[in-house]
Amino acid sequence: xxxVGLHLPTLSVQEGDNSIINCAYSxxxxxxxxxxxxxxxxxxxxxxxxxxxxxxxxxxRVTVLLxxxxxxxxxxxxxxxxxxxxxxxxxxxxxxRRALTFGSGTRLxxxx
Amino acid sequence: ETGVTQTPRHLxxxxxxxxxxxxxxxxxxxxxYWYKQSAKKPLELMFVYxxxxxxxxxxxxxxxxxxxxxxxxxxxxxxxxxxxxxALYLCASSQKEGGAHTGELFFGEGSRLTVL
Numbered sequence: 001x002x003x004v005g006l007h008l009p010t011l012s013v014q015e016g017d018n019s020i021i022n023c024a025y026s027x028x029x030x031x032x033x034x035x036x037x038x039x040x041x042x043x044x045x046x047x048x049x050x051x052x053x054x055x056x057x058x059x060x061r062v063t064v065l066l067x068x069x070x071x072x073x074x075x076x077x078x079x080x081x082x083x084x085x086x087x088x089x090x091x092x093x094x095x096x097r098r099a100l101t102f103g104s105g106t107r108l109x110x111x112x
Numbered sequence: 113e114t115g116v117t118q119t120p121r122h123l124x125x126x127x128x129x130x131x132x133x134x135x136x137x138x139x140x141x142x143x144x145y146w147y148k149q150s151a152k153k154p155l156e157l158m159f160v161y162x163x164x165x166x167x168x169x170x171x172x173x174x175x176x177x178x179x180x181x182x183x184x185x186x187x188x189x190x191x192x193x194x195x196x197x198x199a200l201y202l203c204a205s206s207q208k209e210g211g212a213h214t215g216e217l218f219f220g221e222g223s224r225l226t227v228l
Contacts, residue, residue: 034216043116043202043219044155089155098168099145100217102155 012109019077021106023090026071030092034100035064035075039086047075047088077108085110115139118203118220126228127193133223135186135203143208144186145217146178149200161186193227200224 013019025033031052036044050057050064050073057064063076073090087107091100116137125131137144146158160168161180175197177189186203204217 036219041221043118043204043221044217045219046216049216091155098160098162099157101157102147104154 009105010107010109012111013080014111015080015082017080019075019080019084019108019110021075021077021088021108023073023075023103024071025073025090025092025103027092027094027101028068028071029094031095032093033064033066033073034091035062035073036089036091036102037084037086038089038105044089080108080110082110082112084108116203116205116218116220118201118223120223121221122224122226124226124228125190125193127195129193130189130191132190133188133201133203133225135188135220137184137186137203137205137218137220139205139207139218141205141207141218142183143206144180144183145204145206146186146188147202147204147219149202149222155202158188190225193225195227198225198227 011021034049035047037047038044048057048059048062048064050066052068055066061078065074075088077084085108087105089102089105091102093100119134123131142163144161148156148158157170158172159166159178164180164183175192179187200222202222203220206217
């Protein structure tokens with residue numbers, strides 16, 4: 001069946017380093033992807049999105065890369081800060097579906 | 113402040129109790145959602161409402177009963193729950209159903225439910 005999954009459950013990085021969080025998806029009809037950040041005790045918050053007609057999109061300190069050939073999505077965080085410590089979820093949707101499907105999440109730990 | 117407010121933030125109930133979770137969105141959105149978040153599991157979609165009409169029930173047991181009196185308010189009525197129903201219940205809204213073509217879902221901070 002369709003699934004959205006994350007390669008690593010926990011990622012530990014040093015403050016100031018770049019972080020890369022990966023996500024695989026299985027639905028070849030997916031045409032929209034989002035990354036969410038969830039801090040402890042809070043609901044998920046939107047970080048960045050990308051549509052399937054693009055392969056890269058940049059935000060402030062974040063970049064999302066989409067490789068449709070291998071059905072892979074990644075989130076790159078530049079100069080990771082302690083405030084970036086959270087669980088990161090990828091999610092996908094396809095035109096006509098009623099809601100996003102989420103991956104299981106990767107915990108990012110930033111070491112000072 | 114996310115624009116989506118959930119109450120209560122924490123709820124402890126016995127298996128025979130009846131309680132309700134409330135969600136209110138102040139964003140003028142037309143679609144609202146209930147998601148369940150359990151430890152080490154992906155967010156699971158439960159229900160979708162679009163313009164107050166339920167458009168998706170993702171095989172949720174009848175002990176969970178949603179209600180959407182208008183586009184700004186969403187309830188989840190709980191009755192005869194099981195301990196395995198303990199989880200964080202997240203409400204979300206989006207301008208249009210699907211949350212895709214207008215950008216994103218906006219989530220509340222969740223109601224942490226513990227069933228004893």
